[in-house]
Structures are given as C-alpha cells and as structure tokens.
Amino acid sequence: MTSSHGIATMEPDDLKLAWQALSRRLERHDALQAHVLLEQRKQKALTSLRPLFWGQMVQTLVGAPFILLAVLLWIRGGQSADGLPWTTVVAGIVVQLYGIATVAMAGQTLHRIREIDYAQPIVDIQKRLATLRRTYLLNGMLAGLPWWFMWVPLLMVMAGLGGTDLYARAPGMIWTGMGVGVAGLLGTLWLHRWSRNPARPRLAKFMDDSVTGTSLRRAQAQIDDVARFEVE
Numbered sequence: 001m002t003s004s005h006g007i008a009t010m011e012p013d014d015l016k017l018a019w020q021a022l023s024r025r026l027e028r029h030d031a032l033q034a035h036v037l038l039e040q041r042k043q044k045a046l047t048s049l050r051p052l053f054w055g056q057m058v059q060t061l062v063g064a065p066f067i068l069l070a071v072l073l074w075i076r077g078g079q080s081a082d083g084l085p086w087t088t089v090v091a092g093i094v095v096q097l098y099g100i101a102t103v104a105m106a107g108q109t110l111h112r113i114r115e116i117d118y119a120q121p122i123v124d125i126q127k128r129l130a131t132l133r134r135t136y137l138l139n140g141m142l143a144g145l146p147w148w149f150m151w152v153p154l155l156m157v158m159a160g161l162g163g164t165d166l167y168a169r170a171p172g173m174i175w176t177g178m179g180v181g182v183a184g185l186l187g188t189l190w191l192h193r194w195s196r197n198p199a200r201p202r203l204a205k206f207m208d209d210s211v212t213g214t215s216l217r218r219a220q221a222q223i224d225d226v227a228r229f230e231v232e
Helices: 012-048 050-079 086-115 122-148 151-161 171-195 201-212 214-231
Strands: none
Touching (some): 012 050, 012 214, 050 214, 086 122, 086 151
16 A cells, blocks of 8 residues: 555554564564573572582592591501500591591582582572582581581590500590580580571571571572562
C-alpha cells in the first residue's frame, strides 16, 4: 500500500509481524546477555574457592609430619631394649591420630570442592556449597580446637625421640599444660554458645564469618547473586 505522496506504508498485520520479530530478537539478545552474565558470576565463584583449595593442600602438608613423627617414635621404641614409657606411647597415639584426622579432613574438603559442578542448576550448586561449608566447619574444629593442648603430646613425642621421658622429668608441666588446654577449649566452646544468643545477632554473624572462611563466603555470595538474578 502507498500513500498519496508515493511513500510506502505498512499494513497493520505487517507492522504487527515486524514488532513481533523485533521483540523475539530482543528476547534472544537479553537471554544471551543473561547467560553470559550468569556464567561470569559462576566463574567468579569458582575462582573464589581457589584459596580454600590451596589452604587444604597446605593443611595436608602440615598434618603429614605428625604422622611421620609418630612413625619415627614407633621405630625408636622397637629398637630400644626397654621400649617406650606408656605415657610416651599415649602421646604418640594422640599425635598420630591428629595427623591422620588433619590429612583426612583436608582430603574430604578437597573432595567436596571437586564435587561442585558449575554447569549444574543453581539449586544444586547451593546444596554443594552448603555441604562444603559443613565439611569445612568440621574440618576447622578437628584441626584447630585440639591445639589448646596438642602441643603437650607433641613435646612428649619429640622428647621421646631424643630418649627422654618428659612426663617422668616434668610431670607438673604436663599436667599444667593439659589443664590450661582443657580450660581454653571449654572457654572457646562457651564463647561460641554464648555468641549464638538471638540477642547478639551481630556477634553471631561475626563468629560464623570467622569460621567459614573468606573464599567460601565469596563463592556463596556469587552463587546467591546468580540465584536472585534468575528469580528476577
């Protein structure tokens, strides 16, 4: 159809089809942009977990010497005619168990990190991150809390490697160290429980943030942003 001036005009149906085509192109463009943005944020979440990954590798290297010290102690005890004092044996067992637990929990945390597939739906990723967080918190408790008194059996093992029964030489130091350790452990547990009081929400958040780890919090924040973006 043409106007009296010779300028082509569109029929209403043609105009409607043109608008629909333009709308579809805009929707495809918006969908592509949204997909790119989501993938970028997922990649940032993956990058955020790298410090946690390397931290667990370091924890593995830290735990291995405890196992080695215990093994050397058993070798020395087997070579000694009198064997090892029972107190040194107990200390060696504690040190070895701590080393095994530290390495095992680091390995479990690394496994949880590798389980996260950022190609999965956001809900599945959030569940994986929640599982990783629980594993990391348990890891922190098993690796960190025992240090209130772990230094005592560690000293006993090192003394035992030198042929000295530290408990026989300085029993007061051993019992004092254990007492201080137990008091520190109980104080830490009390502080954690006290901070969970609903009347202190800021302190509770601070405590949660301090034990969760910066890299894990960043990854969770990135994925939560993606989830909110998808909802919107």
